[in-house]
Amino acid sequence: MKNRFITLVLFTILSYSAHAGITTYSFVSKDWISQVNATTCDGVADGWVCDKEAYSYAEGYTDAQGRIYGRGVSVKTGTTGAGATSVVHFENVRIIDINFCQNTSKGKGSIYVQIGDNTAHELVINRPAKGQGQYNRDTTIQVTTPESGKIRFWVECTENAININTISIRSSNSGSSPFTTDTYQLVTHIDQLQDSDQIIIGVYHPNVTKIMGYFNEEVSVNNIHAIEGEYSDDRMQLTANNDAIYTLHRGELNGEVAFYIEDNIRYESAYLVASGGKTKNRLALWDKLYDSGTYGNYGYWDISIANTGEATIMNLGNSIGKYLQYNASNNPPLFSCYAELSQTPVCIYRRVEALGDTMAIIAPLTNFGTVLLDHTVCTGERNITINANRLTEDINASLKHNQHFQLSSNTIDRDGGQLTIAYSISESGYYLDTLVLQSGDVRCEATVMLRAVAPMTIAQASQSTDHETIYLDSVVVTKKYDSYIFIRDTTGSMLIYDTGDGTGHRYGSGLQQGHVLRHVVGRFRNYYGVPELSPTQAWEIEKDKVECPPVSINQLDSSDVCAYIRIADAAISEESLLSSATISGVSIADKFDMGMQYGSFRYVDAIVMIVWNEVQLWCVAQERQTSDVAAIAAPNMLGVKMLHNGQLIINHNGVYYTILGEKYPL
Numbered sequence: 001m002k003n004r005f006i007t008l009v010l011f012t013i014l015s016y017s018a019h020a021g022i023t024t025y026s027f028v029s030k031d032w033i034s035q036v037n038a039t040t041c042d043g044v045a046d047g048w049v050c051d052k053e054a055y056s057y058a059e060g061y062t063d064a065q066g067r068i069y070g071r072g073v074s075v076k077t078g079t080t081g082a083g084a085t086s087v088v089h090f091e092n093v094r095i096i097d098i099n100f101c102q103n104t105s106k107g108k109g110s111i112y113v114q115i116g117d118n119t120a121h122e123l124v125i126n127r128p129a130k131g132q133g134q135y136n137r138d139t140t141i142q143v144t145t146p147e148s149g150k151i152r153f154w155v156e157c158t159e160n161a162i163n164i165n166t167i168s169i170r171s172s173n174s175g176s177s178p179f180t181t182d183t184y185q186l187v188t189h190i191d192q193l194q195d196s197d198q199i200i201i202g203v204y205h206p207n208v209t210k211i212m213g214y215f216n217e218e219v220s221v222n223n224i225h226a227i228e229g230e231y232s233d234d235r236m237q238l239t240a241n242n243d244a245i246y247t248l249h250r251g252e253l254n255g256e257v258a259f260y261i262e263d264n265i266r267y268e269s270a271y272l273v274a275s276g277g278k279t280k281n282r283l284a285l286w287d288k289l290y291d292s293g294t295y296g297n298y299g300y301w302d303i304s305i306a307n308t309g310e311a312t313i314m315n316l317g318n319s320i321g322k323y324l325q326y327n328a329s330n331n332p333p334l335f336s337c338y339a340e341l342s343q344t345p346v347c348i349y350r351r352v353e354a355l356g357d358t359m360a361i362i363a364p365l366t367n368f369g370t371v372l373l374d375h376t377v378c379t380g381e382r383n384i385t386i387n388a389n390r391l392t393e394d395i396n397a398s399l400k401h402n403q404h405f406q407l408s409s410n411t412i413d414r415d416g417g418q419l420t421i422a423y424s425i426s427e428s429g430y431y432l433d434t435l436v437l438q439s440g441d442v443r444c445e446a447t448v449m450l451r452a453v454a455p456m457t458i459a460q461a462s463q464s465t466d467h468e469t470i471y472l473d474s475v476v477v478t479k480k481y482d483s484y485i486f487i488r489d490t491t492g493s494m495l496i497y498d499t500g501d502g503t504g505h506r507y508g509s510g511l512q513q514g515h516v517l518r519h520v521v522g523r524f525r526n527y528y529g530v531p532e533l534s535p536t537q538a539w540e541i542e543k544d545k546v547e548c549p550p551v552s553i554n555q556l557d558s559s560d561v562c563a564y565i566r567i568a569d570a571a572i573s574e575e576s577l578l579s580s581a582t583i584s585g586v587s588i589a590d591k592f593d594m595g596m597q598y599g600s601f602r603y604v605d606a607i608v609m610i611v612w613n614e615v616q617l618w619c620v621a622q623e624r625q626t627s628d629v630a631a632i633a634a635p636n637m638l639g640v641k642m643l644h645n646g647q648l649i650i651n652h653n654g655v656y657y658t659i660l661g662e663k664y665p666l
Contacts, residue, residue, distance in 0.1 A: 022415065023047075023088075024168040027073045030054045032084035048084035051154065055079045055161070061101075061134050069136045071101060072165035075109075075155040083112075083154030090115070092146035092172040095413060098123065098153075099166040102133035106160035113141055116149015125162055136165060142413075146172075170415045184238040184349035186309045188367050188449075193259070193303070195250040198351040200238055201335070202229060203326045204310045205344055205502040210326065211244045212335045212346075214266055215285035222275075222282045223336040226326065234382065235309070236367075238349040246272065248350075251300070258300040258316060260289055271299040274315035274322060274337040281321035283336045295319060306469075307451060308369035309347045328502045341467050341523060342534070344502035366421055366435065368450040372471050372519050373428055378452060381422035386412050386437065393440040400434040405448050407435075414439060421448060428454040455519075459491035462531040462561070464524040470533060472520040478548050479564035479605070480511050486564040486607065487517065488548070493563035493608070496522070497532045507535045514545030530562055563608045 025034040031053040055078075058071035075082045093115050100111070108127055114120040121141045127133075151169065155162055184200050187193060201212040203226075211229035219225045230239035247262045261272040269287055276282035277294050289299030298317030301324075305311045313324040315337060325343035327334050335346070366384055386395060395412040397419060399405055408420035425431060431450040437443065455473030464470050475487040475494075485496035485508050498508040522535040 022168055022170050024166055026070070026166045027164060028057070030057045030073055032073065047087050049087060050084050051152070052079075052082045054082040054155075054164075058163070063135075069101065069134065070099070070165035071134075072099075072163045074161050074163045075157045076161040077157050077159060080109075080156045081154050083152065085152040086150050088173075089148070089150050090169055090171040090173060091148045093148065093151070093169060094143050094146050095170040095415065095417075096121075096141040096143075096151070097138050097166075097168040098140075098164065099136055099138050099168075100125070101136050101163050101165065102128050103160045104128075104133050105130045107133055107157075107162050108159035109155060109157040109162050111139070111162070111164075112154050112156070114152045115143070115147040118147045118149070127159070170413075183352050184240055185352045186236045186238075186367075187305055187311070187348040187350050188307055188309045190303060190305050193248060193250065193348070193350065195248075197248045198245050199248045199261075200229070200241065200244045200349045201246070201313075201324070202231070202238055202347050202349055203344055203502065204308075204347040205326075206235065208326070208328065208344065208502050210333060211238070211241065212326075213243050214263060215270070215272075220334065222280070222284065223334040224283050224285075226333045226335060234384070240351070245351075248348075253297060253300050253316060258297075259303050260299050261301065272301075273298040274317055274319040274324075276319040276321040276337060278318075278320050280319075281336045281338050282319070283321075283324060291317070303348075305348070307367060307449060309367070310345050311348050312341070312467075313346060313348075326502065328500070328504055340525075342499060345536075366446060366448045368423065368448075370451045370453055370469075370471075370521075372473065372521065373425075373452050373454050377424055377426045379422065379424045381420050383418050383420050386416045386419055395437050395439045398436050398438075399448070400436060402433070404431045404450075405433045412437075423450055425450070425452050428452045457491040458487070458489050458494045458531075461524060461533070462492060462494065466525050468524050469536070470522065470524045472533070473518050475517050475520060476546055476548055477511060477513055477515045477517065479513055480508065483508075485511060486562060487520075488563060493560055494531045494533060495527075495562045496520070497525075497527075497534050499534055501538070507538050511541070512545070514547060516542040516544075516546055518542065560608045565606055565608065 023036060025036055025047055027034050031050040032048045034048055036047060054073045054075045056074045058074065060071055061069045063069065073082075096113055098111055098113075101107075102125070106127060107125065109125050111123040111125060112120045113123070121143075123139045123141065125139070153167070155164065187199075193199075203210050209229055209231060210226040213225045213227040215224050227241070227243055229241060229244065231237070242265065245265055247264050249260050249262060251258050251260055263270045263272070263285055267285070267287075270285045271287070271289055273284055273286045273289075273295065274282065275284045275286070275295060275298060286299070290297055296316075296318040298315060298319060300316040302314045302316055303311060315322045315324070319337065320339050321337035323338050323341055324335065324346060325338055325341070326346055327336055327338075327343050336343075366382065368380065368382060371378055371380060386397075394414045395416075397407055397410055397412055399407060404423055404425050406422045406424075408422070412419060421435070423431070429452060431452065433448045435446045435448055437445070453471050455471050458472065458475065461470040461472060472487075472489075472494075475489050477485060478488050478493070479486040483498045483506065485498055487494050487496055496508065498506045500506045518540040520533070520535065520539045521537050522533040525532045525534065
């Protein structure tokens with residue numbers, strides 16, 4: 001299609017407040033030169049006069065997950081007293097936040113802050129937890145009686161180093177709160193999506209920071225490239241990015257609700273389509289919603305959203321690739337459409353307008369998602385930020401029901417702050433409550449939600465529908481082949497097909513036979529009679545291994561589908577494995593990508609499968625070839641049939657044999 005770019009000019013208006021606001025200074029050199037992140041109070045970029053320069057300055061630190069942490073200005077032992085004084089005289093200072101870090105495992109001392117001629121406030125900095133010092137965290141001064149004057153701070157370091165990144169000052173003459181701008185909030189229910197919403201498509205994975213960019217033929221004519229996004233720590237908010245914004249429309253197709261997604265920032269009229277036809281995985285942009293030839297309704301989408309925010313976006317056209325997903329293994333990573341839910345899932349963020357000068361801004365939903373119940377009471381908590389703007393009274397916080405959720409405080413500062421919501425439950429179910437915030441005549445509400453599920457047995461999980469999320473607990477690893485992990489409990493067996501965590505790493509890396517896994521969560525799929533689970537998060541591994549009892553071949557039935565077993569003294573023919581032992585044309589040898597040998601063997605590794613309602617054994621490996629074992633008649637499919645008396649027999653061209661190779665009946 002012909003590109004028609006529209007120049008988009010965005011105006012950000014930061015207003016001055018007569019009541020209250022926040023000014024945040026980010027330090028950029030060892031003599032405390034700073035950048036102001038909110039409206040400056042005096043129009044001067046550098047708001048500080050250096051009392052004594054610090055040791056050094058570092059721009060930042062990037063951890064293994066790619067998250068960036070500010071390092072800032074370093075004060076180490078021997079440079080005690082380094083600090084600065086503000087140019088600005090602040091009125092009615094009530095809160096000062098200092099964002100800092102240390103060394104990985106060291107860093108001690110005190111940070112002193114003095115407002116005007118008042119007594120200095122001391123913030124004691126202790127050694128960090130091992131390995132956590134390099135990560136940013138805040139320390140807060142609460143001023144009981146508001147104080148006025150220029151602000152002076154200094155650092156006394158007694159061990160290693162303390163690094164100052166930012167200082168945020170809440171006062172009556174500070175700049176406007178940075179939270180007065182519009183935000184993009186995670187969508188956790190389909191009803192939140194309205195016609196003409198501006199949206200950004202993100203990645204539903206805690207360690208992936210990519211978002212879906214715009215269609216660019218210079219980058220790819222077949223898919224849409226991934227770009228970096230800025231997620232909040234709790235993944236509930238996403239910073240606006242003009243290279244990722246689309247407009248969502250709520251329409252109708254064949255009498256049902258259907259969505260179409262338009263790019264009207266860069267193009268005059270262009271819509272997101274699945275254009276792979278019958279053979280390809282493709283995602284692109286086109287100037288119409290319907291194609292009368294190959295693609296059909298390829299501009300329309302069905303969208304469903306779990307309460308955790310995971311979105312299933314399925315195309316309603318004729319392309320074989322229907323599900324919009326993120327592909328982390330591609331180089332570079334991209335967004336495309338796939339026939340199965342085999343890649344990393346996505347989520348949707350919608351634009352939420354700022355609530356105005358007198359409204360408290362809070363995420364409309366605090367969603368704990370789904371938690372897996374242990375055998376005892378299940379507890380947890382989450383910190384949320386109440387980003388109030390220019391309120392004149394402190395905020396009263398309460399819960400309408402207060403049965404399963406608790407608050408860390410009933411009062412929040414009128415400029416906002418942290419509030420911890422905790423839960424304690426012992427039974428599975430959906431739990432809802434309403435958080436109420438009241439400041440004078442200003443009132444707002446937000447929903448608190450949690451779903452608790454009891455772990456399933458493998459037998460229960462095997463009855464699930466395709467793509468349903470299942471939850472297992474205390475399962476034993478019986479065998480691991482690359483991405484294929486066989487597990488069992490007392491009720492049956494299952495295969496974990498480990499595609500990885502969306503960043504190129506597999507959950508089962510380092511997993512061994514006998515490990516006990518707890519809190520196993522993933523999507524279910526019945527793969528031609530084989531119950532499979534594709535994990536969606538990391539599981540817990542118990543310290544000690546267990547020895548699985550041997551499986552008697554005469555005890556196998558349909559509950560043992562996916563059981564890994566070892567057969568003694570068997571003979572296998574080439575024809576029985578590669579010519580006939582197939583599923584939809586794919587041999588078990590190909591499925592596991594293992595070279596095969598033939599003849600008589602002391603041991604044979606096999607799995608149990610149900611094919612055409614018969615219990616069958618499928619060989620995956622052989623060991624210790626020997627010539628002194630009598631060969632048994634080789635069946636065409638290693639088909640094992642269960643008799644009414646529980647005995648298993650092998651069918652070979654209409655002639656039946658026992659497992660030992662003797663003709664049946666004897």
